[in-house]
Amino acid sequence: MTTAISVSGLVKTFGRTRALDGLELTVAQGEVHGFLGPNGAGKSTTIRVLLGLLRADSGSARLLDGDPWHDAVALHRRLAYVPGDVTLWRNLSGGEAIDLLGRLRGGLDSARRAALLERFELDPTKKGRAYSKGNRQKVALVAALASDVELLVLDEPTSGLDPLMEEVFRECVAEERERGRTVLLSSHILSEVEALCDRVSIIRAGRTVETGTLNELRHLTRTAVDAELAAAPDGLSGLAGVHDLVVEGSRVRCQVDTDHLDALLRELTRIGVRSLTSRPPTLEELFLRHYQADTPAAEVAR
């Protein structure tokens, strides 16, 4: 497995703010990698460092076996970028902006361009100022997807798109993966990440807090269990790894660390199970755990 992006110990400060604080990120060639984190976690800063727009204070960043700062021009021929908030030139039409950006990168496939315009239902004759947010986003998406590149860097690319267009976007990314492209997808839409990504990295306050496949990440978290038992249980609270236990007569609800699931089930079957639902953690729950860690310590203590 060759790596398309490898970042380690990346630090970037803006005045007194430490936007990146030892960030780690590895993206393998040919994978779709989800890049998650709350607002202000440093996702866009990381991407700007990878694009050679910002210079890191320390740490290392490699992109397609090159240095993102020094080899910017050569590397940019091999990647396409979609920012989260696209601004266009007010007197250029969408079609002109697509062609310009494609040609500046070294050319784009006009058949793919036409097909993408069709799929995203984008009118290329409007001037930049006349597009809505979602349509500006489509302009950048068509420009990026119509070019023949190895790596797509997408920074919250679907912000402002309607659900139908989001679906089109998912199909396009899936096709890109089929074609062997690497995709770095920074996103807030967890269903999108769940549907598309092979691996994810979650960052918070400029650090990577978790990285791996979704299955690996699920193992790190808790499963929700809801059971109706033959008799009122006792001694469950003593079990290791059981949290948020609620007992109402013979009904039990709790969260259990995934590696302690075995022990809990043994205890439940010992009492006798009438019904049982167990649900693996959703990405939402996984994510919220890290989001909530963002609230100040004082508030948590209350």
Place this chain on the structure above:
Amino acid sequence: MNAFTGTGTLLRLALRRDRIMLPAWVYLLTASVASTAFSFKKLYSTGTSREQLAASLAGNSSLRALYGPLNDAASIGGITAWRMGVFGAALAGLMSILLVVRHTRAEEEDGRLELVRAGAVGHRAPLTAALATAALANLLLAVLVSTVLVVLGQAAAGSLAFGLSLAVCGLVFAGGAAVTAQLAETGRAANGSACAVLGLAYVLRAAGDSSSARDPGAVSRFSPIGWSEQVEPFAADRWWVLVLASAFAVLLAGVAYALVARRDLGAGLIPSRPGRTVGAPSLRTPLALAWRLQRGTLYGWSAGFAVGGAVFGGVAKGVLDLVRGNSGVADILRRMGGQQAVLDAYLSTVMGLLGMIAAGYAVQCVLRLRGEETGGRVEPVLATAVSRLRWAGGHLLFPLLGSGVILAVGGLTAGLAEGAAMGDLMGSVGRLLGGALVQLPAVWLAAAAATALFGLAPRWSSAAWGVLSVFLLIAWLGPVLQFGRRVLDFSPFTHIPRLPGGVFTVQPLLWLTLLAVGLTAAGLAGLRRRDLG
């Protein structure tokens, strides 16, 4: 709730946003009237000198085209009104256009008006607030101008009539801009069409005034700037003209109100044309993009320089006649070295002025880079196979060559106009082209200072305007206020040979160019090194 709900709040918002721009405009206009009156008080202190001025103007159609007719030579107020009337009225019009469009169409285009209109705000409130802001600015201008003239000892009625004659022109163009803001879809187009009407109004009255000896000609009656002249402050004080012009301003505002009720938010009555489906084959380099973004500005400035050069060149003969007509000045004329020397002094001053204005264009072009950066439009470009230097280089060609283009246009039309009047066409064109192009190294230095700021201290990019103002103030006022040599040397414009007439030396030009190259290189080196965005 009615259509005007929220006007008060919006008016306060407008005044808050304009707390620097509005006083600056009013101050600048008042100060130029005051300084003109003050210098005339010294220059034309006696009645005979003023009569001589009037007599020489009577036969001088080119100066009448520029300034309008002199209606009252009996008082300082009268000749101040002659000299500043047309310019003052046109500038008040320009101020009003910019104010009204800024608070109406420009707000709408940027989407802020949508947010405002979603509140408890009537559909006529934003337009009313913008018009009220313009009305307040013009009223303030009228009060200050009249007060200044009264303080300088001029008749109260004439002073008030003059102040109001400027303000009423402002009001008419405020109404006009309110209409164009409904028609056009963009603030730029609204400003552009209103300013085109203003320019037409100026040319109409120039044509009318130059054709008639004393009164403004018949054609001038179709120009709002001509109406301000018809007031004839200090001579006739025709108050009813003020009433008529105000009524016309109200009529225009009424048209704008009728239009605003008949259109959707964000839409203009003249829809914008659809753009190209596919980019032209030439649109493939950073330079092509820069050309696309900067060409409109270059065309506009070239047109302005063409008109300005023609006007200044055309009146050269008139200036000479004026000086000849003044017996006191005739003595100075002899000492200065005869007619040709006087003509050269005038023309070289005009060329210097063109150079300083061109520096404004150059700085504007450089700061476009910063605009692209803060607007977020540079990121997608630099994420392609374009280096920072190629991107910046595309834009920097405009201060480098574009300034040369507009200066050449200004020098050419000035030479053609002056040559046609004086009889030596080829000679005039050659001398004035040279006089205009010799300004380039100073223009480049101003642009290079802006480039250095952009590259090394991007947050301070707009300080380039401050640097330019210092350069201009020193070059313009330094000799009058007798600044020391060291201070004068700080401005690049003091080093430019005064052509035509002066001695041409290459050395200062070389030094200025070298310094400009150095500053640009420093700026570009900074740009390569720094964070973007």
